[in-house]
Amino acid sequence: MIEDDVREDLLHVLMSKEEIQQTVADLAAQIDRDYADKDVLLVGVLKGAVMVMADLSRAIRSHITMDFMAVSSYGSGTKSSGVVRILKDLETDLMGRHVLIVEDIIDSGLTLSWLKTNLESRGPASVEICALLRKPEAMKTEIDVKYVGRDIPNEFVVGYGLDFAEQYRNLEFVGTLAPHVYS
Ligand SMILES: O=P(O)(O)OC[C@H]1O[C@H](OP(=O)(O)OP(=O)(O)O)[C@H](O)[C@@H]1O
Numbered sequence: 001m002i003e004d005d006v007r008e009d010l011l012h013v014l015m016s017k018e019e020i021q022q023t024v025a026d027l028a029a030q031i032d033r034d035y036a037d038k039d040v041l042l043v044g045v046l047k048g049a050v051m052v053m054a055d056l057s058r059a060i061r062s063h064i065t066m067d068f069m070a071v072s073s074y075g076s077g078t079k080s081s082g083v084v085r086i087l088k089d090l091e092t093d094l095m096g097r098h099v100l101i102v103e104d105i106i107d108s109g110l111t112l113s114w115l116k117t118n119l120e121s122r123g124p125a126s127v128e129i130c131a132l133l134r135k136p137e138a139m140k141t142e143i144d145v146k147y148v149g150r151d152i153p154n155e156f157v158v159g160y161g162l163d164f165a166e167q168y169r170n171l172e173f174v175g176t177l178a179p180h181v182y183s
Pocket residue numbers: 045046047048049071072073074075080103104105106107108109110111112163
């Protein structure tokens with residue numbers, strides 16, 4: 001089992017499978033309330049947000065549509081390069097749409113700050129952000145995030161979509177990566 005193999009790579013479990021499920025259900029309930037009379041377009045940011053997107057979209061009871069973007073700023077390291085590249089763009093025209101960006105994590109905030117500005121320039125009715133995790137101590141830019149699952153300490157985390165050098169994305173929980181793995 002992968003989860004047994006990686007225990008020594010982790011300092012501790014930060015969010016269990018059950019805690020993630022509950023957090024995602026709470027986020028979905030808030031989104032259902034706020035978008036009761038609006039069609040929302042969920043924009044998942046690949047690859048990290050793939051798990052949140054899959055679970056959140058199924059927990060939302062309102063009508064939604066989905067699209068995906070791929071951007072990358074981390075490459076294979078643990079620090080944002082600050083340079084965001086679009087690897088795959090949306091297929092949906094955003095004109096007049098209510099857009100909700102779905103992310104796994106806000107770390108420096110550089111990716112989302114750039115992405116929100118980029119999507120706002122395409123004529124949508126609104127652009128909001130939903131992130132499962134946020135590291136308040138790591139943020140380098142002010143960013144207004146409407147839905148946050150949980151604030152976490154400034155440590156590199158993996159699992160539930162989050163990777164280090166493309167590994168660990170398929171863990172069912174979120175864990176803190178031990179420094180010996182990346183130093
Ligand atoms: O707030 P920031 O410091 O900008 O970091 C957050 C971003 O970094 C990660 O993506 P990454 O570039 O690693 O791509 P990935 O989702 O494919 O792993 C994560 O999924 C967020 O998109």
